[in-house]
Amino acid sequence: MSVLVVVEHDRGEMADASLEAFAFAGDLGAQLGVDVEALLIGASAGALADACAAHGAVTVHHTDHEALVDYGPEAYGFVVAAAVESLSPAAVVASGTDRGNEVLASAAARLDLPFVANCLSVTAESWEVTRVQWGGSLNEVAHLESATPVLSVAPHAVTSNPPADGSSASVQTLDVDLPDSVVATMIQDRIVLSEGVTLATAPVVVGGGRGVGSAEGFDVLEALAGRLGGVVGCSRAVTNNGWRPHSDQVGQTGTRIAPQLYIACGISGAIQHWVGAKAAKKILAINTDPAANMVVKADYAIIGDLFEVLPAITAEL
Numbered sequence: 587m588s589v590l591v592v593v594e595h596d597r598g599e600m601a602d603a604s605l606e607a608f609a610f611a612g613d614l615g616a617q618l619g620v621d622v623e624a625l626l627i628g629a630s631a632g633a634l635a636d637a638c639a640a641h642g643a644v645t646v647h648h649t650d651h652e653a654l655v656d657y658g659p660e661a662y663g664f665v666v667a668a669a670v671e672s673l674s675p676a677a678v679v680a681s682g683t684d685r686g687n688e689v690l691a692s693a694a695a696r697l698d699l700p701f702v703a704n705c706l707s708v709t710a711e712s713w714e715v716t717r718v719q720w721g722g723s724l725n726e727v728a729h730l731e732s733a734t735p736v737l738s739v740a741p742h743a744v745t746s747n748p749p750a751d752g753s754s755a756s757v758q759t760l761d762v763d764l765p766d767s768v769v770a771t772m773i774q775d776r777i778v779l780s781e782g783v784t785l786a787t788a789p790v791v792v793g794g795g796r797g798v799g800s801a802e803g804f805d806v807l808e809a810l811a812g813r814l815g816g817v818v819g820c821s822r823a824v825t826n827n828g829w830r831p832h833s834d835q836v837g838q839t840g841t842r843i844a845p846q847l848y849i850a851c852g853i854s855g856a857i858q859h860w861v862g863a864k865a866a867k868k869i870l871a872i873n874t875d876p877a878a879n880m881v882v883k884a885d886y887a888i889i890g891d892l893f894e895v896l897p898a899i900t901a902e903l
Contacts, residue, residue, distance in 0.1 A: 588623040588645070589615040590675035592666055593638060594686050597656065598630030600637055602787070603681030603739075605746035608641040610705070610739040611679040612747065615642075617710035620676050623647065625760070627665050628654040635757050640749035647673065647760040654764075657685065658772035661764055663692025668762045670697055670734055677710075682738040694736045702730055704740040718743075723838070723857055742844040742865035783817055785834065790816030791845045793836055793863070794824060797852020797873065797892065801829040806896040807851060813903045819843065821859050837862035851892040855880025872896070 589611040594601040608622065615622045624643035626634055628650065635646045649665050666689060670678060678693070680686040682704045694701035704718040706725060713730040718740045785791065792811040794804055804818060811818045819836040820829070836843055838858040848866035853859060855871075855878055863869065864883075871884035872892045881887045888895050 587618075587674065587676040588621045589618065589677050589679055590647075590669065590673060591622060591624045591638075591643065592678065592680040592686070592689060593624050593626050593631065593634060594681050594683060594689075595626075595628075595631050595634060598628075598633055600634050601681060601683065601685075602746070603683050603686065603741060605641055606742070606744050607679050607681045607686070607739050608638075608643070609744045609747050610737075611677075612642045613744075614677060614679065614708060614710055618676050621645070623673070623675070624755070625649070625666065625669050627662055628656070630655075635755060636753075637749070639753040639755035640751070641747060642750075642753075643755050645756045645758060647758050649760045649762050651762065651764050653769040653772065656773040658769060659685075659688045659692055660768040660771055662689045663696060664764060664768045665760075665762050666690065666693035667696040669760060672760065675734065677735040677737060680738050682740045682743075686738050690736055690738050697734070697736075699734055699736050700730065700732050701736045701738075702728070703738045704743075705737050706740055706743045708735075708737065723861060741842055783815070785817050785819055785836070785841045785843060788817040788843070789846045790814040790849070791819045791836070791843050791847075791866070792816055792849045792851065793819040793821065793853055794830075794851050794892075795821040795853030795859075796823040796827075797854075798824065798829070799852075803893070804830065806893060806900070810849070810896050810900045810903075813900050814847075816845070816847075821853050821856075835862075850880050850884065851896065853880050854878050855883060 591611045594604045611622045621644045622642045623645040624638040626648045706716045708715045719726045792807045820834045825835045838861045842862045844865035846867045849870045851872045869884040871881045871887045
């Protein structure tokens with residue numbers, strides 16, 4: 587038996603969230619006394635076997651099919667369900683991204699198994715699971731009863747492990763016959779809206795809230811973010827006012843970030859925003875209100891006018 591990790595990738599490029607899933611699976615496997623194995627789906631995924639081995643997989647199962655040229659939720663779910671029936675793993679783990687949750691939900695439905703999404707931790711002896719609920723505003727502790735636990739890992743809940751040099755894994759082909767009904771919804775084409783560093787992956791995020799005052803006020807944030815090699819984010823109040831697009835929003839109903847540094851400028855720190863930013867390694871708050879929630883929770887704070895502070899930082903850099 588093993589803990590089976592369903593590897594998320596995009597046309598052969600492994601998602602960073604899958605590395606967190608491997609770390610989570612490694613801990614679970616140690617509790618159960620079993621190895622970690624990986625499931626790769628699609629022709630382009632075959633090249634990821636070495637990366638899976640470097641992050642703890644001792645066996646890599648690869649499923650290829652002429653229909654699996656790109657992602658399809660039903661097809662991927664069908665493959666995972668077939669893998670569970672064939673391999674009988676002790677547990678199945680995937681990243682708690684939109685895609686990871688979608689695939690595991692589909693597979694669990696086919697297998698008639700419960701699915702626990704967005705887990706923070708699990709105790710295998712009693713199958714006590716702590717998971718994120720209500721968009722991150724509370725954690726739920728539950729006991730899972732299942733022949734095969736199916737779990738996704740909440741984004742940024744665990745830290746991925748560095749790759750182990752020289753690791754190797756046995757690669758085995760897993761043949762799955764896909765019925766036409768499960769390949770009805772497949773990605774056919776893509777349009778690139780933006781390239782480069784994104785809000786979700788940026789090492790530095792400079793966020794602005796209502797205190798920025800206007801769309802033009804974000805110019806000083808853009809200048810600092812550009813100097814630091816980061817990107818600009820914002821709070822919901824900003825998007826509600828039409829100063830920035832929703833794609834820039836950090837929070838429960840926006841993007842969850844985990845940069846090395848988050849600089850929160852003129853942001854009060856409502857719970858919905860904090861949920862999206864709390865995974866940052868360090869937070870610097872810049873605000874005129876020393877009692878603001880973001881200031882109180884931040885690692886560092888500057889009490890002052892952001893339009894004086896930010897240009898001074900940028901000039902110093």
